[in-house]
Amino acid sequence: MKMNYQVWVFETAMKLSILLSLFIYASSATNYTVGGELGWDLDSDIQTWSSSRNFSVGDTLVFVYTPVHNVLEVDEVGYNACASDDPISVADDGNTTVTLDSFGTRYSFVELMVIAALD
Numbered sequence: 001m002k003m004n005y006q007v008w009v010f011e012t013a014m015k016l017s018i019l020l021s022l023f024i025y026a027s028s029a030t031n032y033t034v035g036g037e038l039g040w041d042l043d044s045d046i047q048t049w050s051s052s053r054n055f056s057v058g059d060t061l062v063f064v065y066t067p068v069h070n071v072l073e074v075d076e077v078g079y080n081a082c083a084s085d086d087p088i089s090v091a092d093d094g095n096t097t098v099t100l101d102s103f104g105t106r107y108s109f110v111e112l113m114v115i116a117a118l119d
Contacts, residue, residue, distance in 0.1 A: 079107035
């Protein structure tokens with residue numbers, strides 16, 4: 001009987017430790033509006049904005065932009081070539097949220113969408 005109690009105490013302590021770790025992890029996540037006050041725009045200095053932040057797994061990037069812009073996530077090759085022909089994802093809703101779910105570098109850029117009016 002004493003052994004079962006010790007196992008129960010150990011299992012309970014482990015479960016509580018895991019729950020506490022998850023709570024701390026979830027509560028430490030930060031929401032960032034990409035580009036700050038200017039948002040995700042061609043006039044934003046995203047390099048300067050991003051270099052002044054330390055992003056962590058669990059953080060959320062919020063891209064706020066006008067309907068003539070979008071957010072393309074690409075791989076490093078696509079980013080360096082500024083190529084939008086094979087994106088990982090494309091969003092154009094004006095308010096895109098991306099959760100950083102793993103370590104590493106993620107590449108995104110804005111593409112100006114040209115809308116032609118037909119007369």
